[in-house]
Structures are given as structure tokens and as C-alpha cells.
Amino acid sequence: MSHIAYRDEPFTLDVDYVVVGSGAGGATAANTLARGGAHVAIVEAGPWRDPEHYPHSAYGAMRDLFDDFGAGVAQGRALWPIVQASCVGGTTVINCAICVRTPEDIFDQWEREHGVAHGDFRHTIWGHQETLEKELCAELVPGPSAGRSSELAMQGAKAMGYDSHVMTRYAKGCVGSGQCLQGCRSLRKQSLNLQFIPEVLAKGGHVVSCAPVDRVLFQGRRATAVTGRFRHPQTRKKGGTFTVRARKAVIVAASVTHSAPILERSGVRNPALGTGFRAHPGTGIFGIYDDVIDMNVGATQGWASTEYRVEPGLKLETLSIPPEMVASRLSGVGHELMARLGEYRHMAMWVLAVRAESVGTVRNGFFNKPVIKYGFDRADMLRLRKGMGIIARTHFAAGAKRIVPGIYGLPYEITADQLSLIDEAPLDPRAYIAILSHLFGGCPMGKDPRRSVVDESGRVHGYEGLLVADASVIPTNLGVNPQHTIMALARTFTERLLDA
Amino acid sequence: MLTLYPRTAAFPGLADTGIDDFLVRFRRESGFLIWLGVLGGTLLFHLTPLLTVFVPLPAFALPAALREKHASRVLSSRIYLLRQAVFIVKMVAGLCWGADPAVRAKFGLPPMPADPGTWRQS
Numbered sequence: 165m166s167h168i169a170y171r172d173e174p175f176t177l178d179v180d181y182v183v184v185g186s187g188a189g190g191a192t193a194a195n196t197l198a199r200g201g202a203h204v205a206i207v208e209a210g211p212w213r214d215p216e217h218y219p220h221s222a223y224g225a226m227r228d229l230f231d232d233f234g235a236g237v238a239q240g241r242a243l244w245p246i247v248q249a250s251c252v253g254g255t256t257v258i259n260c261a262i263c264v265r266t267p268e269d270i271f272d273q274w275e276r277e278h279g280v281a282h283g284d285f286r287h288t289i290w291g292h293q294e295t296l297e298k299e300l301c302a303e304l305v306p307g308p309s310a311g312r313s314s315e316l317a318m319q320g321a322k323a324m325g326y327d328s329h330v331m332t333r334y335a336k337g338c339v340g341s342g343q344c345l346q347g348c349r350s351l352r353k354q355s356l357n358l359q360f361i362p363e364v365l366a367k368g369g370h371v372v373s374c375a376p377v378d379r380v381l382f383q384g385r386r387a388t389a390v391t392g393r394f395r396h397p398q399t400r401k402k403g404g405t406f407t408v409r410a411r412k413a414v415i416v417a418a419s420v421t422h423s424a425p426i427l428e429r430s431g432v433r434n435p436a437l438g439t440g441f442r443a444h445p446g447t448g449i450f451g452i453y454d455d456v457i458d459m460n461v462g463a464t465q466g467w468a469s470t471e472y473r474v475e476p477g478l479k480l481e482t483l484s485i486p487p488e489m490v491a492s493r494l495s496g497v498g499h500e501l502m503a504r505l506g507e508y509r510h511m512a513m514w515v516l517a518v519r520a521e522s523v524g525t526v527r528n529g530f531f532n533k534p535v536i537k538y539g540f541d542r543a544d545m546l547r548l549r550k551g552m553g554i555i556a557r558t559h560f561a562a563g564a565k566r567i568v569p570g571i572y573g574l575p576y577e578i579t580a581d582q583l584s585l586i587d588e589a590p591l592d593p594r595a596y597i598a599i600l601s602h603l604f605g606g607c608p609m610g611k612d613p614r615r616s617v618v619d620e621s622g623r624v625h626g627y628e629g630l631l632v633a634d635a636s637v638i639p640t641n642l643g644v645n646p647q648h649t650i651m652a653l654a655r656t657f658t659e660r661l662l663d664a
Numbered sequence: 665m666l667t668l669y670p671r672t673a674a675f676p677g678l679a680d681t682g683i684d685d686f687l688v689r690f691r692r693e694s695g696f697l698i699w700l701g702v703l704g705g706t707l708l709f710h711l712t713p714l715l716t717v718f719v720p721l722p723a724f725a726l727p728a729a730l731r732e733k734h735a736s737r738v739l740s741s742r743i744y745l746l747r748q749a750v751f752i753v754k755m756v757a758g759l760c761w762g763a764d765p766a767v768r769a770k771f772g773l774p775p776m777p778a779d780p781g782t783w784r785q786s
Contacts, residue, residue, distance in 0.1 A: 220779055227779070235698040243748060398693075460773060488762030495740070499670060594744040
């Protein structure tokens with residue numbers, strides 16, 4: 165078994181399969197191949213950080229775990245940040261490990277609109293999801309660990325009369341340390357740097373870290389290797405070149421923001437490459453309560469509702485954010501801001517993710533930086549505003565005295581009798597502080613090679629030995645957290661690859 | 665930056681939280697784009713008092729109360745790119761301020777150990 169980190173000298177390796185990226189898709193793909201007896205190498209752009217290396221602060225998380233210091237943004241009318249990790253384990257290290265099975269209507273949509281997911285496909289995915297839930301110890305957030313914010317959200321939803329639930333997450337015995345975003349030092353979250361990847365090493369595989377892939381190499385139409393230059397995780401200095409040759413196939417799972425640009429740089433010709441970028445834009449509202457909430461005590465996320473997933477297209481969740489982030493999230497400056505921050509312990513942050521229909525592109529830019537263009541249309545803005553209204557009402561139903569909507573043009577805080585202000589809030593995306601957390605597309609899956617990049621086995625149309633196995637193949641929005649779907653797709657694709 | 669998070673009776677100000685050392689570290693450790701964003705935001709902050717408080721002086725030359733008024737107005741400016749640029753400055757300053765042990769103590773949170781900044785090397 166071997167792990168190869170940054171080095172100054174050239175490095176080469178020969179394996180059966182090389183997997184680019186080690187997040188939900190890449191780690192699951194590599195693990196499935198290794199379990200099938202193959203000799204596998206994972207090539208990851210970021211470094212390998214074990215729990216003892218995890219940062220404590222939000223600054224440390226941005227520096228050590230986030231892709232490009234969290235500075236990536238989608239370009240549209242508004243500049244909304246993109247949250248992705250760059251480390252062994254990928255975004256599974258910094259997410260909240262929320263586990264939701266792929267909804268049935270998604271398969272119907274894929275079949276109807278993209279000509280994939282016929283027959284047993286959905287049952288294969290659900291079967292893998294059932295297995296993954298056992299392997300990664302998916303369980304409900306334990307009562308005492310959910311935190312006061314989630315408890316109140318549950319009460320608010322009940323009072324409003326809509327369905328909600330405690331989250332199921334890949335976290336074994338969550339102790340509610342509130343450190344999901346910085347990596348779980350309590351070793352409860354089953355991020356894939358702790359789970360599937362060590363098993364790949366134990367089965368004779370390799371991990372090459374600090375190794376951003378520049379391009380895939382081909383012989384004719386057959387993918388044969390990947391290459392790039394090591395990058396030092398601290399100084400960002402470029403090191404030696406690396407080349408990992410694959411006897412059987414190259415699997416690209418470098419995330420939505422990187423997979424399509426890697427294929428573009430590699431000369432892959434496909435009219436759909438880089439298209440179909442979608443996301444779940446998310447924003448939130450603080451409720452201010454009489455009681456101390458201490459949202460930083462308890463699971464970072466513990467409560468959710470999918471009641472509005474189909475209509476109008478929303479997912480609701482709790483999210484605790486640390487003081488470092490609240491300091492800039494609250495509007496105002498100076499003495500006014502300091503007075504507002506004085507209420508931090510009484511605040512609960514609840515968020516919504518929009519199942520947006522807007523579509524964008526992801527392309528390769530200067531210095532190999534991805535360029536994401538993503539407008540947000542009026543229908544999606546109406547969904548977002550509707551979601552803000554639901555979250556606001558849920559806060560008041562749970563006993564909040566005031567809410568802080570964070571919408572440009574609205575007062576800093578509003579009371580229950582001012583809710584119409586949210587219902588009439590501006591539909592300009594620039595008025596909202598939002599992020600793009602769940603990303604899809606760039607290498608969409610489909611039957612028609614003119615409209616899709618990969619088939620329903622993840623194989624790139626028109627090429628041999630080249631697959632994509634991450635969220636970039638997902639051709640539609642899901643309306644739920646995507647990790648479970650990404651892992652099940654990666655397992656399906658790689659099992660088919662082994663069978664072939 | 666100090667204008668954004670001043671010392672009050674309830675909280676230490678940014679000046680009390682080691683911002684100078686933080687910025688040196690931030691410059692060394694951050695990516696080019698985000699550092700450029702901080703520089704650009706700072707520059708815009710200092711160059712725009714004429715647009716906000718109608719005084720033809722750079723922000724650093726304004727009296728403290730007027731500078732705070734300028735900061736408030738620039739962060740709620742109708743010009744999206746202007747307020748976003750200065751927001752980056754506020755965000756970076758907030759990362760320093762909110763992580764300070766004295767600030768965390770005010771929120772009932774324990775101090776955070778230093779971020780190790782290490783990784784698996786073999």
C-alpha cells in the first residue's frame with residue numbers, strides 16, 4: 165500500500181484503473197474497483213489531512229480544506245460563492261454527511277428527458293444506497309446532539325403543519341461538536357478519507373495527493389493515463405510532474421467544477437461538455453429568540469424538511485455557523501454591528517436550498533481555473549423568495565421574536581407583523597447573500613451524444629476507457645442532498661466496468 | 665478594517681485581536697484572487713467617501729464617526745460590485761475577530777487551539 169504526497173522529482177505509476185478525485189464519487193469508484201480485485205490509484209488535487217490535521221477555525225477550514233480558499237464564485241447577475249473541498253475525501257470532509265435516497269421522480273425525469281435510467285436502474289441505485297447506509301453507519305442525529313436550533317425548527321414546522329424530520333447522516337453516534345465544516349475531529353462523521361480510501365490502500369491501491377490533474381492522455385480514442393504537476397499544499401509551489409498510466413480505464417471524478425474542464429483541456433470533443441451546470445442555491449434567515457440557543461452547540465445540521473421539494477422546489481434545513489462567519493453575515497458595521505453580534509447566542513440560522521431550474525456552464529479558464537457562468541432566472545427567484553417566507557414563518561411559529569432576513573433593501577430585522585416585506589422582497593439575485601452548495605452537471609448523462617457527455621454507465625461517448633463518476637454526470641437537479649446519489653452512481657458505473 | 669469591528673463595552677475590537685499578524689499570515693497563506701479581492705475592497709473603501717458621505721477625502725483621513733458612517737453606507741451601496749468588494753474586507757476581518765479567544769468567551773465558546781496546518785506526507 166502506498167500514499168505519495170507532494171514531491172519535487174518526477175513520478176510515474178502503472179495501475180489497472182486511475183481515478184481522478186477522491187470525493188464521494190472518486191472514493192466510491194476506487195473502493196468498488198479495489199474490492200473487485202483491481203489495482204487502483206486515486207489522484208487527488210489536495211493534500212491528505214487526517215483528523216489530527218483538521219483545522220479548528222473557519223479560516224483554517226478555508227485555507228486547509230476548501231478549494232482555492234473558498235474564493236470560487238459562479239458568475240451571473242450575482243456573484244455567489246461555490247463551496248467545495250480540495251483534500252483527500254473531497255467535500256465529504258467538510259459537508260454534514262446528509263444521507264437522502266434518490267427520489268423516484270428523478271429517475272422518471274432522467275428516463276423521460278435524457279433517455280437513461282431505464283429498467284432496473286433505479287433499483288440498482290437504491291440497492292447500493294441501502295448497502296452504503298450500512299457501510300457508512302447512516303443514522304438519525306441522536307436527540308441530545310441535534311441542538312436547540314433543530315429542536316425549535318421541528319416545533320416550528322409542526323406548528324405550521326408541514327412535515328419535517330431529524331436528519332439521517334453518515335455519522336456514527338454524533339456528539340454534536342458543531343465542527344462538520346472543519347472536519348469532524350470526533351471521528352463520528354464517516355467522511356471518505358476515513359472510510360473507503362484506507363480500504364483502497366489496504367487492498368494494494370495507491371493515493372497520489374497534492375496532485376492536480378492537468379489532462380488525460382490518449383492513444384487514439386482510448387484514455388491511457390493522467391498527468392500533471394504536484395502542488396505544494398502550503399506554498400502552492402509547483403513540484404515534479406506525475407504520470408499515472410491506466411491499463412484498463414481512467415475514471416474522472418474531480419467534481420462538477422473540475423471534471424468538465426479537465427476533459428476540455430484533454431481535447432475531448434463533445435458538444436455537451438461543460439453544459440447543464442445546475443445547483444441548489446441556498447440562503448438563510450436568523451431567528452432571534454428570548455432563550456439562549458447557542459446554535460454552535462449540537463450538530464452543524466440536524467433538522468430538514470422535504471415537504472416543499474416538488475412544489476415549489478425547496479429543501480429546508482438548520483445550519484449552525486460560527487461567530488467568525490456570523491460577523492460578516494449580519495449587515496451593518498461599527499458599533500451597530502457589535503450590538504447586533506451581542507445577540508449571537510440567541511440566534512438560530514435556518515436555511516433553504518432551491519431546486520433551481522436555471523442552467524449554466526462550466527469551462528476551463530486561465531491558469532486552469534474553472535469558469536462557471538450561472539444566471540438565476542425569475543422562476544427560481546420566486547422559489548427562493550417563497551422559501552424565505554416559509555422559513556420566516558417557521559421561525560415565528562417556533563417563538564422567534566424577530567428575524568434577520570439579510571435581504572438587501574429590507575430592514576435589518578423584522579417582526580411577525582412585517583412578514584409581507586419578505587413576500588414582496590426583490591427578485592434580483594444581487595439582493596441576497598447566497599451560496600451554491602450542491603452542484604450538478606458539466607458532463608451530463610444521456611443517451612444522445614449530441615446532448616450528453618456520458619452514457620448511463622458513465623462512459624464518455626465516443627471514447628474508450630474513459631468514464632466520469634461524480635456529480636457532473638447528474639443531468640437534473642435532485643432537490644435533495646446529492647452525496648448518496650453520487651456514491652450510488654459511482655458504484656453502479658464501476659461495477660459495470662468490472663463486469664465488462 | 666478597524667472601523668468595521670470597533671471596541672465596545674461588550675466586545676473587544678478588531679484592533680485587540682491581533683489583526684496585523686493575521687493579515688501578514690493571510691497574505692502569505694491565501695490565494696492570489698482572494699488577496700486581490702481584499703486589496704481591491706480596501707482601495708475602494710478608501711476612495712469612495714465622496715460618494716457616501718460627500719467628503720472629498722480618503723476614508724483613512726475621516727474622523728472615526730464619519731468613517732463608520734461611510735463604512736455603513738458603502739456596505740449598503742446600490743452598486744453591487746462596490747458593496748461586494750468591501751464585503752470581502754468585512755468577511756476577512758470577521759474571520760480574525762470571531763476566532764479570538766476573548767470574543768469566543770463572550771459567546772460562551774471555549775478558545776480554539778491553533779490550526780495545525782499539517783497534512784499526511786507519506
